[in-house]
Amino acid sequence: MRSAPTPSRSTIWLRLFVPFALGYFVSYFLRNANAVIAEDLIRELGLTAADLGLLTGAYLAAFGLAQLPLGLLLDRYGPRRVEASLLLIAAAGCLIFAIGESLGILLGGRALIGLGVSACLMASFATFARWFPAKRQASLNGAVMVAGALGALSASSPLAAVTGEMGWRSTFVVMAGIEVLMAVLIFTTPEKLADAGHAPSARQQWQGVRTIFTSRAFWAFAPQGVFVVGGFMALQSLWAVPFLTGAEGFSRALAAERMLVSAVGMLVGFAAVAVGASRLLARGLPLESVLGGSYLLGALALGLIAAGIDPGGILWFLLGVCYAVANLAYALLQKRFDLRLAGRVNTALNLMSFCGAFGVQWLFGVMLDLASAAGMATPLAYRLAMGSLVICQMAGGLWFWRILRVMEGKAHGG
Numbered sequence: 001m002r003s004a005p006t007p008s009r010s011t012i013w014l015r016l017f018v019p020f021a022l023g024y025f026v027s028y029f030l031r032n033a034n035a036v037i038a039e040d041l042i043r044e045l046g047l048t049a050a051d052l053g054l055l056t057g058a059y060l061a062a063f064g065l066a067q068l069p070l071g072l073l074l075d076r077y078g079p080r081r082v083e084a085s086l087l088l089i090a091a092a093g094c095l096i097f098a099i100g101e102s103l104g105i106l107l108g109g110r111a112l113i114g115l116g117v118s119a120c121l122m123a124s125f126a127t128f129a130r131w132f133p134a135k136r137q138a139s140l141n142g143a144v145m146v147a148g149a150l151g152a153l154s155a156s157s158p159l160a161a162v163t164g165e166m167g168w169r170s171t172f173v174v175m176a177g178i179e180v181l182m183a184v185l186i187f188t189t190p191e192k193l194a195d196a197g198h199a200p201s202a203r204q205q206w207q208g209v210r211t212i213f214t215s216r217a218f219w220a221f222a223p224q225g226v227f228v229v230g231g232f233m234a235l236q237s238l239w240a241v242p243f244l245t246g247a248e249g250f251s252r253a254l255a256a257e258r259m260l261v262s263a264v265g266m267l268v269g270f271a272a273v274a275v276g277a278s279r280l281l282a283r284g285l286p287l288e289s290v291l292g293g294s295y296l297l298g299a300l301a302l303g304l305i306a307a308g309i310d311p312g313g314i315l316w317f318l319l320g321v322c323y324a325v326a327n328l329a330y331a332l333l334q335k336r337f338d339l340r341l342a343g344r345v346n347t348a349l350n351l352m353s354f355c356g357a358f359g360v361q362w363l364f365g366v367m368l369d370l371a372s373a374a375g376m377a378t379p380l381a382y383r384l385a386m387g388s389l390v391i392c393q394m395a396g397g398l399w400f401w402r403i404l405r406v407m408e409g410k411a412h413g414g
Contacts, residue, residue, distance in 0.1 A: 015188075015189050015190055016127060016131065016189055016190065017140075017143070017144070019182075019185045019186045019188075019189050020079075020083075020120075020123060020124040020127060020144060020186065020189070021124070021143075021144045021146075021147035022147065022182060022185070023083060023087065023117075023120040023123070023124070023182050023186055024120045024121050024124060024144055024145070024147050024148045024151070025147040025148065025150055025151040025154075026117065026120070026151065026175070026178060026179065026182055027117035027120035027121065027148070027151065028147075028148040028149075028151030028152050028155070029151040029152075029154050029155045029159075029175075030059070030090070030094075030113055030117060030155075030175065031059060031060075031117075031151075031155075031233065031237050032151075032152055032155035032156070032236055032237045032259075033155050033159060033168075033171075033172075034052075034055070034056040034059075034110075034237060034238055035056075035155070035236065035237055035238050035239075035240060035241045035259065036155060036156065036159045036160050036163065036241070036256065037159075037163055037168040038052060038056075038238065038241060038242065039252065040163070040168050041055065041106075041168075045102075045103060045106070047103065048365075048369060049242075049365040049368045049369050049372075050362070050365040050366050050368075050369050051103060051365075052238065052365060053238065053239075053361050053362045053363075053364060053365025053366070054107070054362055054365070055103065055106055055107055055110060056110070056237060056238040056361060057234075057238075057357070057358040057361040057362045058107045058110040058111040058114065059110050059111065059113055059114035059237075060114060060233070060234075060237075060354050060357040060358040060361060061111065061114065061354075061358045062110075062111040062112070062113075062114035062115040062118070063114035063115065063117070063118045063354045064350075064351050064353075064354030064355045064357070064358060066114075066115050066118040066119075067118065067122070067347040067348065067350050067351035067354065068209060068344075068347060068348065068351060070082070070118055070119055070122060070343075070347050071122070071209070071343045071344035071345075071346070071347030071348065072205045072206075072209075072343075072344065073343075074119065074122060074123060074126045074343030074344075074347070075126070075205065075208075075340065075341070075342070075343040075344060076205065078126075078191050079119070079122075079123035079124070079126045079127045079130075079191070079343075080123075080127075080186060080187060080189050080191045081187070082119050082123060083119040083120060083123040083183075083186050084183045084184070084186045084187035085183075086115065086116050086117070086118060086119050087116055087117070087120075087179050087180070087182050087183035087186065088116070088179070088180065088183050089112055089115055089116035090112065090113050090115070090116020090117045090179045091116070091176040091177070091179035091180045091183070092112055092116070092176070093108075093109045093110065093111070093112025093113035093114075093115070093116055094109070094113060094172045094173070094175045094176035094179060095109075095172070095173065095176045096108060096109030096112060097109030097110055097113065097172050098169045098170070098171075098172035098173045098176070099169070116179065121144070121145075121148070121350070122343065122346050122347050122350055123186075124141075124144045125141060125144075125330060125331075125334070125342070125343075125346045126342055126343045126346065127189075127191075128140040128141065128144075129334065129339060129342040130191075130342075138273060138287060138328055138331040138332070139273070139274050139275070140274070141273070141327065141328075141330055141331050142270050142271070142272075142273030142274035142275075142324075142327075142328075143270075143274040145266075145270040145273070145274075145324065145327055146267060146270040146271055146274060148266075148270070149263055149264075149266035149267035149269075149270050149320075149324065150267065152236065152259075152262075152263035152266055153260060153263040153264065153267065155263075156256050156257075156259040156260040156263055157253075157256045157257060157259075157260050159171070160252075160253070160256050205344075208340070208341050208344050209344055209348070211337075211341070212337065212341065212344055212345055212348045213348065215336075215337075216403065216406075217333060217336045218333065218345075218348065218349070219403070220399075220400055220403035220404055221329045221332070221333050221349060221400070222349065222352045223352075223395075223396035223399050223400065224295050224326065224329065224393075224396045224397065224400055225329065225349050225350075225352035225353040225356060226352050226353065226355065226356030226359075226392075226396070227356055227360075227389065227392040227393045227395075227396045228295055228298060228299075228322075228323070228326045228393055228396065228397075229323065229326055229327065229329070229353040229356070229357075230352070230353045230354065230355065230356020230357040230358075230359070230360060231302075231356060231357070231360050231389050231392070231393060232298075232319065232323040232326075233353070233354075233356075233357040234356075234357045234358075234360035234361035234364065235360075235389075236259065236262065236263075237357070237361070238361055238364075239361065239364050239365075239385075240255070240258070240259055240262070241255045241256065241259060242382075243382045243386060244258055246378045246379065246382050247308070247378070247379040247382035247383055247386075248308065248379075249379075257313070258313050258316050259316075261313040261316045261317050261320070262316040262317065262319055262320040263320060264317060264320065265316065265317035265318060265319065265320025265321040265323075265324070266320040266321070266323060266324045267320075267324075268317075268320075268321055268324070269320060269321035269322070269323065269324025269325050270324040270327075272321075272324075272325075273324060273325060273327070273328060287328055287331075287332055288332060288404055290325060290328065291325065291326065291328045291329060291332060291400075292397065292400055292401050292404065294321075294322045294325035294326050294328075295322075295326060295393070295396065295397035295400060296394070296397045297318070297322050298318075298319055298322030298323060298326065298393065299390055299393035299394045299397060301315045301318045301319045301322065302315075302319060302386065302389065302390050302393065303387070303390040303394075305319070305386070306383050306386035306387045306390055307383070308383070329349060330346055330349060330350075333345060333346075333349055334346060360389060364385050364389075367381070367384070367385045367388070368381050368382065368385060371384065371385075
């Protein structure tokens with residue numbers, strides 16, 4: 001079977017990059033929306049901190065659980081069909097969330113949203129892996145993540161303004177319609193097969209998954225997927241705003257501004273990766289070193305924030321930059337495996353990130369409830385919960401450097 005001809009440059013951007021980038025924009029917007037409407041949810045439903053963490057984490061849990069089967073589907077049926085189908089599920093989830101009057105219904109809607117947008121980033125990566133050479137993957141991945149950063153920007157002060165005017169329920173009804181439009185747009189994109197041979201059997205596909213999860217390379221990257229990428233998502237999509245209001249005494253508007261600053265940092269970081277990754281490689285600088293540095297610098301920034309040190313929000317900006325650079329892990333891990341495993345490699349790492357995000361998000365709320373029951377002051381409880389995450393990030397960063405040195409030593413015959 002012959003693959004599709006390579007499209008022109010304008011076709012690539014209009015028919016390949018733009019639709020998938022818009023899909024990831026919407027995915028990131030919905031991921032972070034609960035941070036802005038948290039007070040509305042608490043007021044209307046009488047949720048505890050643990051309830052709120054569970055509700056918001058339902059998106060992350062469904063998203064994470066979808067990753068392994070998603071990798072199989074992407075490699076077998078292609079990104080276009082898989083993402084378009086799932087976005088219709090996200091639309092249904094938005095409608096259910098919009099009309100929900102109980103925690104159970106809202107949990108179901110939130111989970112469907114997470115399932116429905118679970119392919120947005122991974123489908124982009126799989127598409128780029130099929131159309132472009134490996135040396136361009138980091139830059140392309142960074143470029144599509146710029147769209148995610150713009151989604152995060154929109155889910156801060158702009159979303160607060162919109163929900164203030166039309167309410168959070170009406171906002172989610174509108175988002176349902178947007179998801180349907182995105183499904184149609186992505187379904188019309190061109191597609192190239194990853195392998196011109198026969199489609200692998202289900203057993204062969206699962207053997208590929210086993211190869212990934214038994215790889216030393218995968219477990220070098222996995223802990224930081226849990227604690228850096230997952231930890232940042234847990235904060236950005238829920239606990240950052242309550243931390244700023246509860247520990248720092250910020251108003252909701254000022255806390256939303258800090259999230260805007262963090263999202264701007266993400267935007268700058270993703271843009272820097274998109275523009276600079278290929279240039280750094282051309283100059284001989286290993287991107288693994290850049291990645292490892294971002295892990296430790298981000299943990300330091302978060303530690304200072306937990307301690308109450310953040311002049312003018314600059315550390316939230318730096319945290320956003322470090323999170324963006326940490327996403328280099330997807331391209332750097334993918335290049336260590338066969339192209340036919342691209343979807344499964346990316347979704348395996350994404351599984352770790354979203355399991356981490358769900359775990360951190362839920363346990364953060366549990367820690368706050370336990371601290372409150374023990375009579376601990378709210379600011380101190382928030383700082384201790386944040387500090388626990390910092391310790392995990394530092395440990396994971398040191399682990400990455402250690403395993404990386406071992407792998408490099410073996411590669412050079414050491």
